[in-house]
Amino acid sequence: MIERRDVFQAIADPTRRMIIQKLLRGPLNIGQIVEDSGITRQGIAKHLKVLNECGMVILTQKGREQFCEARLDKLDEVVDWVQASRKMWNQRFEKLDKFLANTKK
Amino acid sequence: MIERRDVFQAIADPTRRMIIQKLLRGPLNIGQIVEDSGITRQGIAKHLKVLNECGMVILTQKGREQFCEARLDKLDEVVDWVQASRKMWNQRFEKLDKFLANTKK
DNA sequence: TATAAATACAACCATTTGGTTGTGCAAGTT
DNA sequence: AACTTGCACAACCAAATGGTTGTATTTATA
DSSP, X not given: OOOOOOHHHHTTSHHHHHHHHHHTTSOEEHHHHHTTTSSOHHHHHXXXXXXXXXXXXXXXXXXXXXXXXXXXXXXXXXXXXXXXXXXXXXXXXXXXXXXXXXXHO | OOOOOOHHHHTTXXXXXXXXXXXXXXXXXXXXXXXXXXXXXXXXHHHHHHHHHTTSXXXXXXXXXXXXXXXXXXXXXXXXXXXXXXXXXXHHHHHHHHHHHHHHO
16 A cells, blocks of 8 residues: 555545635635534644645644645646546547448448 | 545545556456456455445446446546536635725726 | 356455544733 | 633544455356
């Protein structure tokens, strides 16, 4: 099992997706993310660490508070993978079509 | 920790993404997936079980062989989530623009 | 019929994950 | 100065994950 801390893994956890959702309207500090989350501050902090390590959340200290801001750029990686997969998948049918077209001749 | 077996979790594992990739060109039986994977048949079988449970791979018995076929439809869920997130994220800037436009008056 | 091939099922194992509590420390507030 | 707020760090824990080996079963094939 290799060390893997990528976007795919980051968004795999529902709690982390919830955090991302909360951050979409603007930066929050940890306390605000914790509110109504049903998870302890430390739990949230751990998730933020993961999200930060894979570049999905940037953290900036502001006095004693730490502001968390979402970064969606990395999601490109996920969409790209899906699109590439779909492309290859569709080529499969195109080849089949060509084959059928040839056999008809 | 709730039982979660969704597409997000399914594609989080690199080995499972590798399996999907292999299946894009057409259905394969387990043995063919195992080839050059560096993982035992049982390991692959476990991953296939996960992929099957979340609807990303369909398994059909054919004699003594079991054919595995990719199903990309479920990836919509992932793309949809990303698109929705991006949309909300962009609205944040639109609101800021409107605010700035108003203050200029 | 004996044997090989393809798989299923179960037990096991180390590591990771997702969470907790508890302690301590820095930064504002009263 | 005393107190509160916000957070970091560490230890701990149960469950899940990602893999293994070992055994049994079914299906082709020589």
